[in-house]
Amino acid sequence: MLHEQRTITQEQAPTLAELFNERCTRSPAGLAYVQHIDGEWCPFTWEQIRAEVARWQAAMLADGLQPGDRIAIMCGNRREWVVCDQAAQGLGLVTVPVYTNDRNENIDWILRDSGARMLMIETCDQWDALSDMHQRLGQLHRVLCLEPGRTGPANLSSLDDWLDTAPADYRCRPGSSDSLATIVYTSGTTGRPKGVMLSHRNILFNIQAALQLFDLFEHDLMLSFLPLSHAFERTVGYYLPMSTGTAVAYNRSIPTLAEDLVAVQPTLMISVPRIFERVYARIMDKLTGESALKRRLFHAAVDLGWAHFEHRQGRAPWQPAFLVKPLLDALVARKVRARLGGRMRFTVCGGAALAPDVARLFIGLGIPVAQGYGLTETAPVIAANPLDNNQPASVGVPLPGIEVRIGTDDELLTRSPSVMLGYWNDPEATGKVIDADGWLHTGDKVRLSATGHVYITGRLKDIIVLSNGEKVPPGDMENAIVLDELVDQVMVIGEGRPYLSALVVPNPEAFERVARNLRLDPANEETCCDENVVSIFMQHVQQRTAAFPGYAQVRQLAVVNEPWTPDNGLATPTLKLRRNEIIKRYQTIADHLYAGH
Template sequence: MRGSQHTNVIPVEVAKTLDGLFGERVRRSPESVAYRDYDDTTEEWRDYTWAEMERAVARWQAALSRENLSLGDRVAVMSRNCSQWVMFEQAALGLGLVVVPLYTEDRAENAAYCLQNAGVKLLLVEKLAQWEVFSSVQDQLTALSRIVIMTLLEENRYKAEDDRVIALSKWLPEQGSDAQHLNTDPHALATIIYTSGTTGRPKGVMLSHHNILTNAYGSAQVVIVTPDDLLLSFLPLSHTFERTSGYYVPMMCGATVAYARSIQLLQEDLLTIHPTILVSVPRIYERVYAGIRAKLAEGPALARKLFDLAVEVGYSRFEYQQERDSWHLSHLLWPLLDKLVARKLMDKLGGRLQQAMSGGAALSPEISRVFIGLGLPILQGYGMTESSPVVCANRLDNNLPSSVGQPIPGVEVKLGEHGALLVRGPNVMLGYWNNPEATRAIISDDGWLNSGDIASIDEQGRITITGRLKDIIVTSTGEKVPPADMEAAILQDPMFEQVMIIGEGRSYLSALVVLSKRGWERVAAQCQVAADPEQLAKNEQAKEVVLEIITRKIHEFPGYAKIYRVALIPELWTVTNEMLTPTLKLKRSKILEHYKDEIKHLYAGH
């Protein structure tokens, strides 16, 4: 077990506010390393101590103080994860301002809606290109009085065109006075986080200082984080999962956070940073798993058998340690299997990982079984932006991978109508910004938040998410099918990049399928044609090949969950082409609309 030291965890009542948490951490650990990020200019990693962060925050506050902003005014940040993101937010919170985080890859129309809806007065962006994207929607940004650009080289030209625009280097003074903490009300609004929503306009979730602080403290009781820990942060800080679990929890516990350069360079950064804790969404684990399977498929059969044996023995040991199974003689093989198989995988993840969190979506039990079997304890949890976000999580000593664990301290749960998971606690949002109707629709008069997810709760209080009220497919025969589970099963094969099951109101299920590069090549080889996605998408034999593979992947699902037809989609679904949310979830309604002709063909004559 990891150390049970909670002595360095800052209690909610001591912190009072999020900027108060920062101030108390500075007081307790001034010379400890707070953050580490990569300097593109020097091409080196740089450390910032808590004391250095406080001096930087004072400079940012001095700059913000010149902008004629009042307590409660909204300011926005649109940047990748970096120390400057933290400096900006802490400076703003300390002045009683409300922070609105935006996704760096969001569409201009969507980001502009959020800025205008929240009445944002100041926007910090990382690059000039991000601001230029807004050129087509300038008429929607009437409330903005200042745009600060971190890397702006042609400032004079832009000053002439728009005197609101300024380079960070010109905007920041050389130094500030003492860091300020003007707001003393824990229940004051701290941030408005716009849900990336798979349908309709995003809604602004209003979270108070107290909402987030209590959630971070409850999370820190479940997942033990110590001052010796080092986290590698790569999920966007604009997402509440990363913001609470990968930013406020480490601050509360005195751990160090390193900011990855990008998802593309994540493998390199893991080997450089050697993190002890990883906070991630399932897609990252799925990609690592698919890579392992692809490499094994190319190697000798003995390597595959050795790998499978290591997972089997390792997972059996895990079940024994969790007191759900007895000791087996095969466990004696573990030191050898660890050396030959497991250690090699762990070394690729930096060699020091002691625990990994997974949230934001369901993680396939098969994938968690592989990682846990090979020695990486993945702790799956569940939450939503409206609950700050963590509702429940597995513990190291009570880890049931098929569940999302027990509620964290301070959070209550129960099942409502249709088995919907209801949540209540100090972490539940203040409401939706300027949208009382939507607030009333999701929070009852006695404070229960309707998650919209269907769940079961066992005798130990462990929660299992079994579906989503809105995402359940109801066929014309009345069968109810949770598509996400089937999609996860199919995506275990590295030949698949993306899959969406369809069939609402239809007599049978079909699938829209995007293959990986390997997948296109494999199908082309079987059909003895060129590996051209555009041509293969029209090839009936290729569709039959893919359908056969899918059928094998979902053979354990009920008979009514059979997929009868597939449409091959030659282009990837991305955030840029609006088929994915910024957290890489399928925008189901958008995909249905975009591929209505293909879908019509799938059901022609039925």
């Protein structure tokens, strides 16, 4: 909830640069960021960050950058991301985030379509990897590499060469809240990425609306690991904490996330379902090797914790069993929470649907998970679950000031000051998603409950229509299947076919176990096709989907031992499946699943 005395409001700071400057002025000695450098976690105050931003601004001005020029940022989460963004915002420049794991053709398109005059990269290897497009990027006046000491073409500079060591004055150019602040290219499950134009007002309104549902404090510490190129992390994990004076620690990498959680001991975290699903799968996999007593204790702790959560939400009565909750908490739940640092107040999950079983486990163990929903085009949050009105199967209630209604085919429409200015260089695409009355068509099918909670029921473009006319939203089935310990990724297929099938990417450790139990070589490509392997996977898939209607049952499946990643073009940088590309890649296998039909 908004605490006026400590939170910087949209009225007090109508642009992102003014938000930053006001925070630095109010809390000069306050902790702003924590970053792992040379083996230790190093703190940075707001005044230190502002001084750093000022030096960057001096270098940008020396490069002749003018208000409205675009600057692309392609690096992992670190304070330099913030410094570059704020230096640009203070000079009236427009920042363009780029995913470090995006495909080269997308990066090429983004840099050329946006007309970026400067590109900041983390390592010079990133620039070398783009060598095929160097000649096409003639508009790039400066390629700035954070890696020290690298020499190269005239426009390639290392940060230590580019920055003057002398102190500089911070500049905060007056600007309109309706002016363009950033162009965020959608990760795009189909076609070329589209540049979403977001104004200062779009983002700042979204922050202020979100803070009416959630409390953040100056003594909180947020761990940031989702890419800052993602609108969700950028708004909720960067600008929002800035408005409340909350410090942010930057995770070193996804492989070190578990270690960093313990070291940093955050109180807040922004995540996507994939992270929770992986932790869930590891917990359930480990449980299989525990004694029957430990398994019973674990499930009892989760069940009782969930019942207590429902009671606190006002949806269930008090029960005497709650008296033993402290004991189960000490024996089970506290140990799991310790793996997340032991201080987690709550986490916000968005970007895709979170399976109810996953939410139930974490909430039952005393780790509040508030699921939210939004789009890049809405800066991004549309709805979220307040901690005191949390319906985990839903994506929450609309934020204050955000209108929603249901349109044709149960599509969610939304209208608010958070809705984008439009798509960069693409008025035709803009007109297709924002109608004459200002309603943005999300493309998501929903239902609204009597309590005002939004439930996502599918994606209009992802609906599978079987040859008998039955319509199946694959998302719910995939969410159920991916929770199985054997499964790492899954895609349900069947458009125009008589039944559903599934393409399954196995969990590597579980697949190796299955193969060796069958006396098969897990490294042999033919093992995926072994009928006994397929039969085991089919049994697990059928168990996970038993509650679905008869027509929504998987009749055939193929095990494909190739992870779907941004590198091979089968997933977006935010790990959403690129369905059309996956179908193309496995067309022969898919056809075989329907042989004779």
